[in-house]
Every structure is written in structure tokens, then in C-alpha cells.
Amino acid sequence: AQSVAQPEDQVNVAEGNPLTVKCTYSVSGNPYLFWYVQYPNRGLQFLLKYITGDNLVKGSYGFEAEFNKSQTSFHLKKPSALVSDSALYFCAVRDGRTYKYIFGTGTRLKVLA
Amino acid sequence: DSGVTQTPKHLITATGQRVTLRCSPRSGDLSVYWYQQSLDQGLQFLIQYYNGEERAKGNILERFSAQQFPDLHSELNLSSLELGDSALYFCASSEPPADEQFFGPGTRLTVL
Numbered sequence: 001a002q003s004v005a006q007p008e009d010q011v012n013v014a015e016g017n018p019l020t021v022k023c024t025y026s027v028s029g030n031p032y033l034f035w036y037v038q039y040p041n042r043g044l045q046f047l048l049k050y051i052t053g054d055n056l057v058k059g060s061y062g063f064e065a066e067f068n069k070s071q072t073s074f075h076l077k078k079p080s081a082l083v084s085d086s087a088l089y090f091c092a093v094r095d096g097r098t099y100k101y102i103f104g105t106g107t108r109l110k111v112l113a
Numbered sequence: 114d115s116g117v118t119q120t121p122k123h124l125i126t127a128t129g130q131r132v133t134l135r136c137s138p139r140s141g142d143l144s145v146y147w148y149q150q151s152l153d154q155g156l157q158f159l160i161q162y163y164n165g166e167e168r169a170k171g172n173i174l175e176r177f178s179a180q181q182f183p184d185l186h187s188e189l190n191l192s193s194l195e196l197g198d199s200a201l202y203f204c205a206s207s208e209p210p211a212d213e214q215f216f217g218p219g220t221r222l223t224v225l
């Protein structure tokens with residue numbers, strides 16, 4: 001069955017420290033993988049995507065993500081967290097066969113000053 | 114501002130009623146997506162249209178329907194509303210093959 005898992009409801013990190021938000025997926029065909037961020041009372045904003053090519057993808061606001069095919073993971077990372085990064089982060093995947101989009105349940109990132 | 118507009122911003126209605134949510138995609142985007150976001154269900158993909166044709170269907174109830182018009186705007190129709198339909202409804206648009214979606218600000222539906 002198609003699914004996206006974000007195993008952590010919340011991640012707390014100190015400002016300046018590296019952060020990782022985890023995502024694993026299960027879909028058919030070659031997946032398109034995305035990360036989005038949602039600030040309070042706002043729609044989602046695109047951060048980055050992986051379709052093909054280099055496994056390390058760089059995106060907006062200094063974020064990057066690493067695609068790992070064998071582990072079916074697409075973890076979001078940032079070398080140095082900012083307080084302004086505090087938000088809700090969603091991993092999403094487009095099924096390669098059905099074109100359906102599946103979103104994870106979201107991980108709330110809290111960066112502490 | 115993503116360039117995607119949604120109307121209305123807020124909608125309050127009663128059970129059993131029917132409502133229509135409207136979405137205008139970014140200029141040039143041919144794909145429109147509809148999502149439902151609720152506290153207990155997270156973000157649920159409902160349906161996608163590409164240039165007027167249905168392209169993918171997610172967890173959309175039979176009471177819900179959508180369409181995309183020749184000018185590419187889209188409408189999501191929700192009928193026989195139930196209390197559980199109260200949620201934030203997002204529209205997004207994209208231009209293949211990039212497929213990153215640009216989300217509108219959402220319509221908050223409250224069913225009383």
C-alpha cells in the first residue's frame with residue numbers, strides 16, 4: 001500500500017545546531033519526493049524535490065534532503081537551524097504509477113533560541 | 114504570495130447543506146489539486162485535474178465533486194455536509210513536469 005511516514009510528531013533543536021526531519025515512503029514505480037513547510041494560518045510552501053539524479057537535493061532557505069533508495073527514505077536536513085525555521089514540515093510523494101499524492105502527517109519543528 | 118487564489122476564506126454552514134469552493138491557479142499552471150486538512154486526518158489529497166481532465170483521485174468522498182473549467186479555474190463542490198467535513202480546504206497548482214505545487218491560502222469550512 002502507498003504510504004508516507006514521518007515518525008516524529010515534533011523535533012526540538014537548539015538554534016545553530018543541525019536538524020533532521022525524517023521521512024520514509026512506500027509507493028509503486030519511481031517516486032517523486034517533496035518537502036513542504038507550513039507556517040501558522042498559511043498554505044504549504046514548496047521547499048525541495050527529488051525526481052531523478054543526484055541523491056542530495058538542495059532547496060530553499062538552506063534546506064537539503066537526501067534520497068536513499070535502499071532505505072526508501074527522504075530525510076530533510078539543515079546544517080544550522082534558525083528560530084525562524086520553526087514550522088510544520090510535510091513530506092510528500094507522488095506515486096509513479098497512479099499520480100496520486102500522499103502526504104505524511106507532518107513534523108512540527110521547534111528551534112529553541 | 115503563491116499566486117493561487119481561493120474563495121471564500123471562511124465558510125460557515127449547516128449540516129445537510131451544499132457549498133462550492135473556488136480556486137484560481139497560478140498563471141500558466143495547468144494542474145489543479147484539492148486537499149483537505151483536518152486535525153485528526155492530516156493533509157488528505159482529494160483530486161487532481163490537468164487541463165480540464167481528471168488526472169488522479171485520492172480520498173474524495175462521493176458527496177464531493179470537482180471540476181476544472183476551460184479558463185483553468187477549479188471548483189470543489191461539497192454536498193450533504195456533515196460535521197466531520199469541517200476542515201481547511203487547500204487548492205494547489207503546478208506545471209508539469211516540475212510538479213512542485215503552489216498552495217493557496219485555503220478555505221476554512223465550518224459545518225454546524
